[in-house]
Amino acid sequence: MTDNNGRPFWRQLRERKVIRAAIAYIIVGWVVLQVGEVVFEPLDLPDWSLKLLIVLVFLGFPIAMVLSWAFEFSTSGIRRDPAGQVESLEQITPEPGAPSIAVLPFDDMSERGDQAYFCEGMAEEILNALSKVANLRVASRVAAFQFGGKRADVQEIGRKLNVATVLEGSVRKAGNQLRITAQLVNTSDGYHLWSRQFDRSLEDIFEIQGEIADAIANTLSLTLQRQFGHAQQSVDPKAYDFFLRGLSYFARHTTQDNVYARQMFSQAIDIEPDFGRAWAGMAYTYGFEYMYFNASEVNRSEARRTSHKALELAPDLAESHVSAGIAHCMSSEYEKADSEFENAIELDPKNYEAWYFFGRTKVHEGDLSRALKLFERAAKVRPEDFQSVLLQAQLYTSLGKKDKAIDVTRQGIERVRSILELNPDDNRALNMGAFALLRLGEKEEATDWMLTSMKNAPTDSIIQYNAACFFSLAGEVEQALDCLENCLVKVGNISREWLEHDSDMDGIRSHPRYQEIISHFPD
DSSP: OBOTTSOBHHHHHHHTTHHHHHHHHHHHHHHHHHHHHHHTTTTTOOTHHHHHHHHHHHHHHHHHHHHHHHEEEETTEEEEOHHHHSOOHHHHSOOTTOOEEEEOOOEEOSTTSOOHHHHHHHHHHHHHHHTTSTTOEEOOHHHHGGGTTOOOOHHHHHHHHTOSEEEEEEEEEETTEEEEEEEEEETTTOOEEEEEEEEEEGGGHHHHHHHHHHHHHHHTTOOOOOOOGGGGOOOOHHHHHHHHHHHHHHTTOOHHHHHHHHHHHHHHHHHOTTOHHHHHHHHHHHHHIIIIIOOOHHHHHHHHHHHHHHHHHOTTOHHHHHHHHHHHHHTTOHHHHHHHHHHHHHHOTTOHHHHHHHHHHHHHHTOHHHHHHHHHHHHHHSTTOOHHHHHHHHHHHHTTOHHHHHHHHHHHHHHHHHHHHHOTTOHHHHHHHHHHHHHTTOHHHHHHHHHHHHHHOTTOHHHHHHHHHHHHHTTOHHHHHHHHHHIIIIIOOOOHHHHHTOGGGTTTTTSHHHHHHHTTSOO
16 A cells, blocks of 8 residues: 555554554553453442443544654654654655756856856745745755856756756846846757746846746746745845845855855845844854854854744744754754754755754754654755765764665765766865765775865864864874864864764774863853
C-alpha cells in the first residue's frame, strides 16, 4: 500500500513509530486487563466493570495510533512531528522530469554600473516566487548566482545546474525609473521561450516581479501558488532599495558583509519602521553573527528583539519564524525553537533555512537522531547543497555508524566538487569538502583545501573552528588546539553547546590545553 505520492504506507508507519506504539499499546493493554481480572473481584466491583475496561482498552487503541502519527514521543517529552503537520518531502520535491529553471542575476545596464545589488535582489525575489510553484525545480541562489557576470553559454549552465530553462535579463535604473528586460531560454537549444521589456517606476517593482513569475509559470504550463504575504508589502521605494542592498551583502556570509547587511536593513527600517522583512533580515544578521562569528550576549538579545518585531509585523513570513527559532536556540529554549521552525515549515515547506537550522538546533540540544532527519530533508529541498549532507556524516560518526558516514560523505563530496567547478574560490565548499576528503582517505588534497580556505578567510571564525576540527581528526593535536584558540583570541566566540556535542573534537578533549581554552567560551 502506498500514499497518493507512491511512498509505501508501511514505511510511513515505521518512520513515525506508529508500529512501535501499537506493539507497546497491545502489551500494556493486555497487562491492564490481566490486572483488572485479578483485582476487580476482591474489590467487589460490579461485573460490568471488567467489560467496561475491555471496551475502553479497545477504544483507546485507534486514539493512541492517531496521536503517535501526529506527535513524536521522545525522552524529552511529547512534540509535534513536523512530518505529520506539513506536506511530506515527496509532495514538495518535484518529480523526475519536472520542469526546472535557474534564475541568473540580471545584468546591470545602469549608467554608473552601481546597481549590481539591485539586479541580484530582483533576480532573488523572482527566484523566491518561483520556489512556491508546486512541481517546479528551481536552482538555489548559491548555485545560480555563480554565473552572475559571466558570459557562460546557456547550454553549459543547463548542464552544470541540471536545469531545462534559464531566466536572464537586465536592469537599467535611473533615479526612480526602471527598464527591465527578461527572457526565458531553453537550455537544450538556446531558443527564447518568452521575453518582455518593462518600462516602469520603482514603485511598480513588486508588480513587475509578479508579472515575470506569472509569465514563466504560464510558459511552463504550471500553476503559481502565490504565497508572497508580506513579500509584497507596500513600502517606500527607498526602503526597499536599502533592503535589497542588505540581501546582497548578507548572501556573502562574511563577518564584514554581515555588518554591512545590518546597516542596510537598519536604514530600510528607519525609512519604513513597519517593514517586516527588513526586521527579519536584521534578526538574521544577529543570529548568524552569534552562531558563526561572535557568541556575545548583545547579539543574543538583539536577535530576540528583532525577531520578535519581525513576528509581530510579518507573522505569515517563514523567515520571521526561522529568525525567531534561531534566537530561541541561542537561549537554549528548544521547545520554543521547535515551534517556530515548525511554523516556518508549515508556511513554506521548501524553505531550506527552516530545515537546516532546525537540524542545527537539534545538534545544540544533543538530539542527534532527529538532527539527522532534518538535515536529510534540507538536502532534499536543496539538491545541490553540500552542508546538510556533510553534517550528516559528522552525526553518523557521533552515533557510531561509520559505514553510513562514509556513504553520505561520498554524496557530499560530489556536491562539493560540483560547486567548486562553478566557483573554485568558494571557501565554505573548500572548508567542508576538506572533511569529506579526509574521511575518504585523501589526506593530502584535504589538507590543501583546508589550508587554502584558512588563508582566504583568516578572520572567519567558522572556517577557523572547522580547521580545529579538521586537524583534530587528522591527529594534528597542537595545530588543532592552535586553531581552536584562534577562534577565541583573534576571531571571535563560538557556541559551547555545539562544541560539546561535536565528535570531531574527541581527539583533543583529553589535552590539558583544550580544557584551558574552552573555559573561556560562553556557556
